[in-house]
């Protein structure tokens with residue numbers, strides 16, 4: 235049996251899906267589009283459940299809606315599970331009336347009943363259930379209330395069958411019947427298709443004919459509305475009429491949300507508060523947590539004065555067991571140094587993800603989109619671009635995908651192009667490592683300045699690109715402003731857990747493999763002589779000669795230094811940005827068994843060149859993963875190449891300008 | 902861009918003309934962006950619906966409106982295409 239989970243955005247779909255399936259889920263993509271598809275099995279049953287995109291309607295205008303529509307008809311959904319935010323029941327039932335028209339059996343999960351009372355809303359579900367001819371179950375996805383009841387209802391088939399509810403006035407129902415009976419037998423979901431013909435839905439026009447068209451026009455004239463407007467109005471009229479009997483609302487004045495918004499959306503305070511909040515996020519992540527954890531974890535891997543460390547310990551073990559120095563070096567200076575360099579940042583990534591998840595689920599993120607839209611709109615972006623930008627401080631891949639919610643094509647294009655400028659969690663290690671070594675106690679300020687520069691660059695590039703390439707285009711912004719909610723612990727935990735696990739997995743796979751490759755290339759010469767640091771130096775290694783081939787590119791960025799090691803490490807940012815640090819760590823270990831900045835090889839770095847190098851790494855082409863996501867979202871290679879070229883050129887110019895300062899000072 | 906005027910109860914105009922706290926009834930639409938029009942219909946902005954202006958973004962745009970028991974943000978330029986009559 236297949237159950238399709240349908241509901242508006244923010245209705246609690248994700249929370250319910252997690253409750254229903256536990257950890258039993260698979261995340262993929264809908265065929266041909268980069269919209270996430272989640273499938274799972276309902277706990278204690280063999281019922282397949284598919285999570286569909288959050289939508290408000292089954293109209294033909296957005297990809298999300300098209301995916302949702304197709305799935306209903308092509309995959310033979312047995313039951314629709316329609317989740318509704320009971321605090322916005324009127325708007326939510328609009329989608330329900332469309333789902334019911336498909337003729338597929340539907341169960342409504344009336345969510346968020348835990349906050350109904352405080353909202354002054356009383357819903358008589360028996361009356362509502364009778365009026366709709368649908369089984370309705372009150373749940374709280376967040377608290378897990380009544381979920382068992384919901385599961386057993388679906389499992390046992392204990393719900394009302396679809397009764398082909400008539401919701402329109404007689405004359406419109408008559409027209410629907412007429413259209414239905416003109417179809418030949420092979421057409422499923424006749425009622426749905428008939429309504430779509432009245433709406434002039436382009437996907438159903440092949441079923442239309444002249445007679446039906448003129449009958450539709452009669453109705454349009456009678457009601458003085460075009461078909462699309464007519465059907466939407468009649469749906470809402472029907473919903474209003476049934477809610478009159480089943481829902482009582484006591485009017486609420488000055489809710490907590492309104493009071494909070496008085497401050498958080500205040501004309502003068504909103505933007506300072508926003509900057510302070512984001513500053514706090516990075517102060518906590520980079521400053522406070524970073525200072526205490528990075529060295530600690532690093533000493534666990536590589537040892538310090540008080541702790542032996544995993545790397546040196548393994549090296550000793552291997553040598554004592556009669557292993558060769560080469561294999562000992564591979565383990566301790568290759569794998570442990572490379573993977574460890576990235577793992578140092580796990581605590582910070584956990585903190586960053588936690589804070590972002592809280593910002594998102596509390597409803598504050600929607601406020602930021604709301605008040606920044608005015609600014610972003612001027613710069614060719616949408617307030618909704620903020621979501622990819624903030625998600626992007628986690629990872630560019632889901633961030634680029636989340637640009638889908640931006641309706642306007644140009645704004646979406648620009649957002650995809652600019653999202654990788656936001657320092658993602660993989661760039662965080664680079665930022666933290668350099669700024670804490672070179673800027674000490676003001677390192678969090680330096681990190682924060684990089685995020686600010688990122689934002690400035692995004693706005694500026696947006697402005698310039700808009701003026702040059704995306705002239706005179708209209709765009710729209712339609713978004714819900716949800717109420718403030720206390721973040722759910724479970725929800726935040728799962729979100730952070732999944733993302734952190736993905737980060738660790740990368741350290742265990744990509745970073746692991748590349749650490750071995752970098753160790754190999756830096757430990758051997760072209761004639762396969764082993765770099766022992768005495769007779770044969772790392773400057774003769776394969777890696778050094780590769781790095782020397784393009785160290786000219788980084789000449790200005792590094793303040794007039796030709797460094798094969800820094801160059802070859804920066805290039806590896808294409809694999810994964812944290813690989814830059816991994817590579818530097820491996821090279822430093824192989825060269826003189828030191829931590830990165832204690833090593834002779836990286837001793838040329840000064841605060842200024844450190845800043846320039848960070849700037850280059852942050853703004854240049856993102857990792858392969860992000861680049862291929864960009865290609866998917868753009869839909870072609872040409873735009874992808876243009877974007878990557880633009881990013882890298884910009885990064886080079888900025889980095890070089892900063893590096894030039896160093897060059898001038900030293901002359 | 903349109904000129905801003907102050908509308909009194911009973912007067913007709915565009916949704917974008919309203920001030921914070923004013924309530925109005927929707928009379929009709931005039932815009933030629935089909936996707937936007939459908940989106941607004943889907944979100945419940947149909948003929949006869951009552952809309953209240955709830956919040957205005959710190960920079961003056963977009964605007965948060967309340968209708969059908971929930972809140973929705975729109976840009977002023979998109980609200981311009983909605984004809985209304987002030988009721989309160």
Ligand SMILES: Nc1nc2c(ncn2[C@@H]2O[C@H](COP(=O)(O)OP(=O)(O)O)[C@@H](O)[C@H]2O)c(=O)[nH]1
Nearest residue numbers: 243244245246247248249346374375376595722
């Ligand atoms: N009070 C309350 N909040 C809920 C409930 N279900 C979900 N939420 C919250 O509503 C917000 C949106 O939920 P989410 O599952 O992300 O919705 P989606 O956008 O439909 O996937 C989150 O902050 C949830 O914690 C519920 O039953 N009661």
